[in-house]
Amino acid sequence: MEPREKRLVFPFSAIVGQEKAKLALLCVAVNPLIGGVLLKGDKGTGKSTLVRALANVLPEIEVVDGCPFNCNPRNPLEMCDSCYERYERGEELPVAKRKMRVVDLPLSVTIDRLVGTVDVERFLKEGKKALQPGILAEANRNVLYIDEVNLLDDYIADSLLDAAAMGWNTIEREGISFRHPARFILIGSMNPEEGELRPQILDRFGLCVEVSAPMNPEERIEIVKRVEEFHEDPISFYKKFESEENKLTERVVKAREILPKIEISDDLLKLLAETVVNLGIKTNRAEIATIKTAKAIAALNGRRRVSLEDLEKAMELALPHRLRDKPFQKPPQMRPPKPKEDKEHNHDHKHNHKHEHKKEEKSESTRSQGIGNLEQNFRSSEAKIPRIESKNFGSNDFTGYRSSRDASVTVINFPRGVPVSYLPPTNGKIKDVDFYSSLVWAVLNGKKPPIRLDLKDVRVRVRKAKAPTLWVLLLDSSGSMAVQKRISIAKGIAEKLVENGYIKKSKVALIVAKGSQAEIFVPPTKNYLKVLDAIENVPTGGRTPLSSALYNLLLLAERERRKDKSLKVRAFLITDGKANVPLFGKRIKDEIIELAKALRRKEIELNIYDTRGGGINPGISYVSLLKEVAKAKVYRA
Structure with a gap:
């Protein structure tokens, strides 16, 4: 150490x-x-x-000397079982200081x-x-x-x-x-x-x-200079800032000492609670973290009372990442409203009476308008892509993808995942040894300590691990999807699927079928915002190259499985099922049958979201054919 x-x-x-x-x-x-x-x-x-x-x-902190858990010798509630037993026996615990x-x-x-x-x-x-x-x-x-x-x-x-x-x-x-x-x-x-x-x-x-x-170019130049100076002579560079480092340490120590004595006014507490409620933040950690942060900021500045400025800084740090109702909403800049005039803060602004008087007159309207505008700007981001709730599709649409751990594989002799059992190694390869089970096995076979393990005694772990998954969205944006605003429905479905892919921690790819051939708009990625932006900007019009979309799906799955053989591929085709562009010059129906059979052979799970509405739908749709040949699951929007 x-x-x-x-x-x-x-x-x-x-x-x-x-x-x-x-x-x-x-x-x-x-x-x-x-x-x-x-x-x-x-x-x-x-x-x-x-x-x-x-x-x-x-x-530095005080710890129990010799304890590997850094137990607090002054507080029995922060002791491990061993130290607590010694404390209960009345034993004097040895104390050491550690940074x-x-x-x-x-x-x-x-x-x-x-x-x-x-x-x-x-x-x-x-x-x-x-x-x-x-x-x-x-x-x-x-x-x-x-x-x-x-x-x-x-x-x-x-x-x-x-x-x-x-x-x-x-x-x-x-x-x-x-x-x-x-x-x-x-x-x-x-x-x-x-x-x-x-x-x-x-x-x-x-x-x-x-x-x-x-x-700022000047700041970037200064960064380069300091990094170069540090790399040339780290010791001299550190000594150059050693006094500043010590001052920061002393500042933290003093802040810890006065932290229990920091107070915050009821007006600021009320202001924080109203802001959190109006922003629709559901977790109570928001207020708790904000208050603790505001007190820490006041303590770092050597003050015994939280100011409005402290609270504003704390809100900027503790609230933005809790503003999202949906995973990908970008939180607005925090601009908390000003409270009514607080006598406890006026002593810092003695020479601004006129300015403060005007602020007091507008405080109520600022509070309501500030929160309202912040809320309006925040909620307006939801209007970019139509929201399609799962109830529009049927009872089985997204229910199979709620858990983040439903796709798992059993791995043997591979150190990833939760251990569930053990086995002797195969092919002489030993990577993930279960030492305890190996020792027990050796003892059961008559060996006594000190134990020397032979190859026949070694046991390797059997683990359950999350299977890597790839979700491929195939979005039909041809001219027929413009009828009855089907493309709006399709984009809403695609966005919902991206959100569920995020929950599953799956890679997501986007293939767009439009014009003479399909195109991979977004290759497999976990940058879900990039996929959402691509979905929003997909143009509509042209013919329907359905065969090309399925062919691109097969190629993409094959390429990704070369990187990881255990990869599970799930495809989500959002379409009205119409196709009018052949891929290999054959009949479109024959091509789709061949491609559907290939999807089954490659164990690619196909889910189809049929965007056709009720009533008469002119033209041939291949949704039923894909359902029959590829054993696809079909949902009606």
């Missing part, structure tokens, strides 16, 4: 700009109960640099490494079952940092959420039952282009900041 503590990173105070992100990180350093920070932004904007630099300004640090959670982490597992070495030497602490043990009372948090596997995210929600990590492994506190500052960073974050994890972050590179 000592070498890691002495590792030099880019100083926090040397980072140019990013004031909002810096403020958010300092706030959670002052009060970890805020719930963590999510940094969102494009690659190369300094997100990871900010988090790692935070380690320099984090204060808080940033613990990285790699995306490749296994569930055993995250929560802890059996200590195999101690089992071999002493024949006793003991616990090997995991990353959650290291992170207790420290910072847990997840880079690219949106790419974290579901089963890892679920365990992480359980620990973050309860503040405790409970370990049940091979007859061992143990629990320890897991109260950490959760910090995540992500690039939205690589996929959205699950709503359950997004709401777990108390604060969210958009991080972007500065567009």
Whole structure:
């Protein structure tokens, strides 16, 4: 641990700009109960640099010396089972001071490494079952940092959420039952282009900041100069900012001391509650995180009372990522309304009586109009693409895609997924050894400690893992789809499917059938906003190359399965079923039959959303033919 503590990173105070992100990180350093920070932004904007630099300004904490869980020696409610037993016996717990640090959670982490597992070495030497602490043990009372948090596997995210929600990590492994506190500052960073974050994890972050590179040439030049200087001589560069770093640490320590004494007026509380309600934010974490953040900001500034400015800054950090009713709505800029004149804040504006008097006269109208305009701008984003509710399709349309874990595969000897059993290895390949089961197997076969494992004793894990899925949307935007506004219905269905693909964490691709041949508008991606923008801008008109769309689907599925053989492909054809452009010069009907048979052979699940309305529909539709040959599921809009 000592070498890691002495590792030099880019100083926090040397980072140019990013004031909002810096403020958010300092706030959670002052009060970890805020719930963590999510940094969102494009690659190369300094997100990871900010988090790692935070380690320099984090204060020291008192821990129980020798405890791997960093237990608080002053508070029995923050002790592991072992330390609590010693405390109950009246034993004097040894105290050591340790600097808080940033613990990285790699995306490749296994569930055993995250929560802890059996200590195999101690089992071999002493024949006793003991616990090997995991990353959650290291992170207790420290910072847990997840880079690219949106790419974290579901089963890892679920365990992480359980620990973050309860503040405790409970370990049940091979007859061992143990629990320890897991109260950490959760910090995540992500690039939205690589996929959205699950709503359950997004709401777990108390604060969210958009991080972007500065567009001021002078600032960008200064960034380059500082980075070059740091790379040439890190030690001298760090010493240059050492005094600033120490001042920040002292500022955090003092803020922690006065934090319990910070007060906030009822007027500001009422203003916050009204704003949250009028914005339609449903989670109570919004007010809780905002108040804690406002108090932390006041504490960082050395004040004992929260001001309106503190509250406004806190709202900008704690509310925007909670404004969405739908996954892809872009939140508006936070412009909270001004409250009525508050005597407690007037002492800072003694020389602006006339200006304050006018503000007081308009405060009520500003409050109602400000919230109303914010709400109106926010809701108007829903009108871009028609909303098609699932009740229009029938009872079985989207119900099969609600769970994010319905598509799973069993993997053997592969370290991804939840372990469910064990087996002897096949073909002599050993990648995912279940050490405990291997040791038990050796003991049952007569071996005694110290145990030397042979190949016949080794057992590998059997795991359940989420199967990778690709959703391909085939959107018919030919001239016939303009009849009775079918294209509006089709785009609404496509948008709904993208939202469900986001919930499933599936890759989504868009194929558009229009003109002489179909075109892949969006290749497989997890950038769902990109798919939605493409759907909105799809033009309408021309002939219907249905055969070409199905052929492109087959080619796309084949190409993606070369990358991952376990990929499950689901296709969603949104059409009126009419086709008038042959692909190979054959009869269109014969082509569609051949392509439908190929879809079945390739195990591509086809779902058809028939946009034809009731009454007479002139022209031939191939929906029934696809349903029969490809065994497709058909839904009527």
